[in-house]
Amino acid sequence: MFKATVIVKRRPTILDPQGKAVEQGAKLLGFNNVKNTRIGKYIEFFIDTDDREAAEKELKEYSEKLLSNPIMEDFEYHLEQVKQKN
Structure with a gap:
């Protein structure tokens, strides 16, 4: 069995309105050095195979x-073999 971790991010050339909103909120809270905030998705799941x-x-x-939009997003992943729980 494998544990998969996927991080999906908008491509750098695509506007990230959610990131902009968070960054504006950060400035309102006094975090004036925060720049270029981008919001992504973190997904983890298991794949039931030994191969x-x-x-x-x-x-x-x-x-x-399913997890990403290939037109707007890129993804990176990590795959780790884990022991199967009985």
Whole structure:
């Protein structure tokens, strides 16, 4: 079994209105040195196989087809083999 961690981020060329709103809130709270805030998604899940290659293939397809928008977002991932709980 593998634990997958995926981080999805908007591409640098795409406007991030949520990041801008958070940054404006930070300034209102006195955090004047905060710049270029970007908001992303952190997702973790398990893939029930012992085959690392199959797990990585499924992880990439899942991330490309469902977890991210390939037009606006990029993703990075980490795959870690874990012991299966009985």
